[in-house]
Amino acid sequence: xxxxxxxxxxxxxxxxxxxxxxxxxxxxxxxxxxxxxxxxxxxxxxxxxxxxxxxxxxxxxxxxxxxxxxxxxxxxxxxxxxxxxxxxxxxxxxxxxxxxxxxxxxxxxxxxxxxxxxxxxxxxxxxxxxxxxxxxxxxxxxxxxxxxxxxxxxxxxxxxxxxxxxxxxxxxxxxxxxxxxxx
Numbered sequence: 001x002x003x004x005x006x007x008x009x010x011x012x013x014x015x016x017x018x019x020x021x022x023x024x025x026x027x028x029x030x031x032x033x034x035x036x037x038x039x040x041x042x043x044x045x046x047x048x049x050x051x052x053x054x055x056x057x058x059x060x061x062x063x064x065x066x067x068x069x070x071x072x073x074x075x076x077x078x079x080x081x082x083x084x085x086x087x088x089x090x091x092x093x094x095x096x097x098x099x100x101x102x103x104x105x106x107x108x109x110x111x112x113x114x115x116x117x118x119x120x121x122x123x124x125x126x127x128x129x130x131x132x133x134x135x136x137x138x139x140x141x142x143x144x145x146x147x148x149x150x151x152x153x154x155x156x157x158x159x160x161x162x163x164x165x166x167x168x169x170x171x172x173x174x175x176x177x178x179x180x181x182x183x
Contacts, residue, residue, distance in 0.1 A: 002132035002163070004046035004076075005039055006149070007032070009055025009137025009167065014144040017054070020091060025058060028137065030175035031167050032062045035135055039165075040070045048076045048131055050109075050123055051084060051099065052145075053092055055137045060099040074104035080123035082113050120148070128152040133163040137172075 017024060032055075036047070047063045049056040063075045077100055085096045100106050109123050127149070128134065134153045138146045156162040 001043040002039065003044065004048055004131045005044050005133045005135050005165075006048045006127050006131035007056060007059040007135045008049070008052070008149045009059075009146055010144050011052060011054040014142075015054065020095070024172075027172050027176040027179065028055065029058050029062050030179055031171045032059050032135075032137070033066065034171070034175060035165060035167055036062060036066060039135075040066065040073055045072060046074050046076055048078060048127060049099075050127060051077045051079045051096055053088065053096075057095055057099055059135075060103070064099070064102050075099070075102070076105040076107075077103045078105075078123075078127060079108050080119045081110050081115070082108050084108075084114070086113075124148050125152050128156055128162075133165060135165045135167065137167040139169050 012018065015024065015028075036059075047059070049060055051057065051060075060075055060077065063073060067073055067075075085093045088096070109126050110119055112119075129152075134149060136146050136149060136153075138144075138150065150164070153162060153164050157164070
């Protein structure tokens with residue numbers, strides 16, 4: 001059982017998603033849901049994201065939807081710095097702000113605006129340190145931004161019990177098939 005699970009994965013462009021109406025988002029969110037429900041039923045209370053675009057914000061939407069069934073779960077959004085969304089497109093800013101408004105905890109890791117990439121490394125290390133497990137959408141054949149979480153997570157595994165739970169392209173394909181079989 002985990003008290004808190006950090007969730008991350010690819011950014012939209014890494015998945016070839018350039019539109020919030022992309023049909024693949026539905027299957028990614030369903031694959032996330034399939035992983036979250038057993039964690040919730042085993043007692044996980046907190047789901048943590050840094051609020052980056054893509055998998056993290058889609059996972060936030062899934063967590064917030066699941067709260068109607070599992071009222072005890074909580075969402076924490078811990079961005080690396082203040083105003084991380086300032087350079088994003090308006091639609092992305094709206095999606096981010098909606099997650100912030102509904103989250104149970106919102107607290108930037110540094111109370112400063114962006115100054116350097118060191119803040120991003122600090123965020124990754126901090127979130128791994130403060131969580132009990134990592135749920136990550138990742139494909140070993142296509143490294144990308146999730147690697148920056150996986151490195152400190154694997155390091156933590158050498159020093160303490162820390163699980164890395166993967167969502168793979170096969171999981172997304174299974175979610176797609178399951179959804180299509182229901183219709």
